[in-house]
Amino acid sequence: MTTPGTRIRLTGCAKTFADGTRALEPLDLEVNAGETLVFLGPSGCGKTTTLRLIAGLEMPDACGRILFDDEDVTALPIEKRNVGMVFQSYALFPNMSVAGNIAYGLKIRRVPEAERRRRVAEMLEMMRITELADRSIDQLSGGQRQRVALARALAVEPRVLLLDEPLTALDAKLREDLRLEIDRLLRRLGITAIYVTHDQAEAMALGDRIVVMSKGKVAQIGRPRDIYLKPADRFVADFIGNINRLSGMVRNGLLELPGGTLPWDSPDGPLQAALRPESLRIAEDGLPGLTGTVISAFFLGDRQRLLVEGVAPEPLIVDAPNRIEISAGDTVRLTFDADALIPLSH
Amino acid sequence: MNRPFLFAAQLGLTLLVAAFLVIPVLMSMLAGVTVNFFQGISSGLTLRWVWRVLDLYADTLALSLGLALACLACTLVLGVPAAYALAKRPSRLTRLIEEMLVVPVAVPGLATALALLIAYGGFREFRTSAAFILVGHVLFTLPFMIRAVLAVLSSIDLKTLEEGARSLGASFPHRFFGVILPNCRSGILAGSLMVVTLSIGEFNLTWMLHTPLTKTLPVGLADSYASMRLEIGSAYTLIFFILILPLLMAMQALSRPRRRKET
Numbered sequence: 001m002t003t004p005g006t007r008i009r010l011t012g013c014a015k016t017f018a019d020g021t022r023a024l025e026p027l028d029l030e031v032n033a034g035e036t037l038v039f040l041g042p043s044g045c046g047k048t049t050t051l052r053l054i055a056g057l058e059m060p061d062a063c064g065r066i067l068f069d070d071e072d073v074t075a076l077p078i079e080k081r082n083v084g085m086v087f088q089s090y091a092l093f094p095n096m097s098v099a100g101n102i103a104y105g106l107k108i109r110r111v112p113e114a115e116r117r118r119r120v121a122e123m124l125e126m127m128r129i130t131e132l133a134d135r136s137i138d139q140l141s142g143g144q145r146q147r148v149a150l151a152r153a154l155a156v157e158p159r160v161l162l163l164d165e166p167l168t169a170l171d172a173k174l175r176e177d178l179r180l181e182i183d184r185l186l187r188r189l190g191i192t193a194i195y196v197t198h199d200q201a202e203a204m205a206l207g208d209r210i211v212v213m214s215k216g217k218v219a220q221i222g223r224p225r226d227i228y229l230k231p232a233d234r235f236v237a238d239f240i241g242n243i244n245r246l247s248g249m250v251r252n253g254l255l256e257l258p259g260g261t262l263p264w265d266s267p268d269g270p271l272q273a274a275l276r277p278e279s280l281r282i283a284e285d286g287l288p289g290l291t292g293t294v295i296s297a298f299f300l301g302d303r304q305r306l307l308v309e310g311v312a313p314e315p316l317i318v319d320a321p322n323r324i325e326i327s328a329g330d331t332v333r334l335t336f337d338a339d340a341l342i343p344l345s346h
Numbered sequence: 347m348n349r350p351f352l353f354a355a356q357l358g359l360t361l362l363v364a365a366f367l368v369i370p371v372l373m374s375m376l377a378g379v380t381v382n383f384f385q386g387i388s389s390g391l392t393l394r395w396v397w398r399v400l401d402l403y404a405d406t407l408a409l410s411l412g413l414a415l416a417c418l419a420c421t422l423v424l425g426v427p428a429a430y431a432l433a434k435r436p437s438r439l440t441r442l443i444e445e446m447l448v449v450p451v452a453v454p455g456l457a458t459a460l461a462l463l464i465a466y467g468g469f470r471e472f473r474t475s476a477a478f479i480l481v482g483h484v485l486f487t488l489p490f491m492i493r494a495v496l497a498v499l500s501s502i503d504l505k506t507l508e509e510g511a512r513s514l515g516a517s518f519p520h521r522f523f524g525v526i527l528p529n530c531r532s533g534i535l536a537g538s539l540m541v542v543t544l545s546i547g548e549f550n551l552t553w554m555l556h557t558p559l560t561k562t563l564p565v566g567l568a569d570s571y572a573s574m575r576l577e578i579g580s581a582y583t584l585i586f587f588i589l590i591l592p593l594l595m596a597m598q599a600l601s602r603p604r605r606r607k608e609t
Contacts, residue, residue, distance in 0.1 A: 057509055078512045089503055091510030095528035104524075105514030156514060 005034030005192040006068050006159040008054060013064035015049050023049040025216045026064070031160075033069075036186050036193045038207030040200060042239070046216040048164060051196045055162050056081045068159055084153030088165040090145045092137045098148050099124070099133040105156035123151040126185070143174045150182070154189070161186070161193040167202060179205055200240045204228065212236050228276075234344060237274050244275045244316045246341070259290035259311035262335060272344055277305065277319040279340035282332055289333030292316070296328050308332060371587075378581035395581035399570070403582065406566035407589075409476060413562060414545040417483040421541045424484070425491030426534060430526060432492070433499035444496070447489040455550025458485060462555065476560045482551040487544050491537035498533030499526075532600065539597045546590055563589075 008031040015024040024046040031037045039047035052058040054066060056078035066074045073081050092101050102123050106116045124130040127147040132140065140148065146166055153161060166182070167175045183206050186193050197203050203210050204224040212219040212227060212235075219239075220232040231237035248257040248271050255264035255271065283289025292311035297304055303322050309315040311334055318334065320326060378396065381389040400407075432440045450458055462482055467473050507529065511521045527534070549564040556565050563586060571579045 055513065057512070078509070079515050079517055082515070083513060085510070085513035087506055087510060089506050091503070091506040093507065093510070093525050093529070094502075095525070095531075104511070104516075108515045108520055152514070162513075 005032075005190055007031065007033045008160060008192060008194075009065075009067040010050075010054070010060075011065045011067075013050075013053055013060040013066065015046075015053060015058060015064075016061050023216055024053070027218065029211070029218075029221075031192060031194065032208075034190045034192055035208045036195060036206055038195045038197060038203040038210045039213060040197060040203040040207075040210050040239070041213035041219075042198060044215075045213040047196045047198075047211075047213050049216075050213070051162055051164055051194055054160070054194060055083055055085055082156070082159050084156065084158030084161045086146070086149045086153050086161070086163045086166045088168050090149045090169075092145055092148055092152070094137050096137070097133070098129065098135050098137070098140070101137070101148055102152045102155050104152065109156065119155055123155045126154075127151045142170050143178055146170065146178060150185070154191075159192070161191050163193065163195045165197055166195075168197070168199070175202075182206065204240075212239060214239075229342070231274075231342060234274075237342060237344070242277050242317050243342075244277065244280070244312070245273075245314055245344075246275055246312050247272050248312070257290055257312055259292045259334070260288075262288050262290065265338065273341040274344050275316075275336060275341060277317040278303075280316060280318040280334050280336050282320055282324065283335040287335065289335045291331060291333050294326060294328050294330045294332055297326050297330075306332070308334065374580050375584050375587065376580075377577055378584040380577060383576050383580070395577045396584065398578055399582045399585060402574075402578075403561075403563075403566045403570070406561045406563045407585070409560065410546050410563035411589075413476060413480055413483060414542045416480050417487055417545040418538055418541050420480070420484045421488050421491040422534070422538070425488050425537065426495055426527070426530075428488075429492045429495035429499055429530075429533075430522070432496055433504055444492075447492055450485045451489050455482075455486065455548070456554055458482065459551045459554030474557050474559070479552055479555045479560055479562065482555050483545045483548055486548060486551060487541040490540045490544060494537030494540060495530050495533040498530040502529055536597065536600045539593055539600065543590060543593045543597065546593075547586075 008029075010027055010029040012026045012028065013024065014022070014026040016022050027050065029050075039050055041047045049058065053060050053064070056073065056076055060066065060074065064074065065072060068081070078085075093104065096104065099120050102120045103116050106119055111119065120133075121130070124133055127150055129144060129147050129151065132144060132148070137145065137148070146169075149166070163182075167178055170178065179202055186206070195203075195206055204227075207224055209221060210224055210227050211221045214235050220227055220236045222230075227236060228240055231240060237243045246257070248255050250256070250264050250266055250268050250271055252268070253264060254261040290311045292308040295307045295309050295315060297306050299322070301322065303319045304324075304326065306318040306320055306326060307315050308318050316334070318332075326332065376387070377383045379391050379393060380387060381392045381394070432444060459482060462478070462485075463473075466478070466481075472478055504526070507525060508521055511525045516524065547564060548562070549568070552562050552565055553568065556562065561569065567579070567582055567586065570582050
């Protein structure tokens, strides 16, 4: 079963609410057919508003246009857009069974009974909840509810699937399981999907591309890899993962920092850059390194996270391998590669 | 103080208070089936008075039941959509409307009735029909329906539920009848029982609004107390009890907090 993806285009879509709040600055955006696009940002950044515009739950300000393929859907309310939507709070109908919920959209579309049953069974199987078919919604766990919500949204073969923080209400382990499942599902169906989240790990795992938003504007659009490794600005760098700030001076082929010097191949002058925790390494004996003191060390299982002061003007967050014995108070020598630096324009 | 004694004392007091309240009721019910109340039970038990009441006042019974059902229909048609509208857009205005709705409950029924008489008493056909009483009853019971439904609607995430239905293509009638109404069923049921019970028992308003041809059960009761022998009045009360008790009990059962598994 494959739903051919729909291409979505937004042109000049702004949103000002009745009370005068500008939730979204004019936005131009194209979502490729079959792509999973993730809107990422802190609360109030406009990501949910954008999703609601695409859904048809909100109308853009005058001039804004929304196209599904070549059809202008700007004036269509959500009922007529044929979108599937998954909500953070599930929005399942408590008066219906699991199967009843999944069949609802098909009933509205007057799909014949036999076909409806077949479709519901297919959805139940796809979400691996066949045994829950006759349960009432009250009897389901959070993870099961979100599976039902996905099945219900997909049962009507929507043109696009819209997910509004679908995993936020679930606990960590379940969140990860369901995230993997959603990822597999979206790839298999080839449906165009828009996913809103404030969780950067979720965004990177699921998104073909990520749109990082801040204060109603797009801060950066790109593949997860690009967003992480080449953040456009301070905001993006800070919001996605942890970031260290470095400011030093390059003189005569040496980078001078408070913790010492490293051989450096760049013209003389001040250096301002950012660095991810995993780009910092413990220097091997005999090789150049910057000396610092460990203020705190957290063993995280797959790695250990150190806070090291004395190396740079500000304490550095360092991800070190899990096998090295390090504790607070220890002296460490750190090094990093020039190409790991993230230039910061502002 | 030792605990068994304390418990016994509390139980005793509770039973005493309960008896204080229940004994007059039982006495009255008993009077309705006693051959001669002044001679006491020894005079024998009979259903004669009950039949007599049914004979004399059958029309008041029928009118009361008819009015209660008509009142229920009106409050359902007016109250449920009103509650939905109030729940949909919570604002200062809707708060105000909600408060205003209680006014007919707070103002003495006699005053409301007087106002109705002054305003519409001139329309003779209307004034002399049972519809006139119905208007009073609807005015008085509507807030109870709205409040009961509103309480349930406010406890569910109406907005998301509706958005979920909309995303699946449901138009407003589909959503209203397929999703919203079934999900406030408990409120509608509680409100309905309340409305029927209040309408059947309403006296203040009705006494002012009724004509000799539009007597309801409580008005008939007052009438029988004033002009009939005690046994008949009591038998009448007995019938009223039999009518209203199941409704009260159902209401009690509904208002008990429902056990729900939360996740």
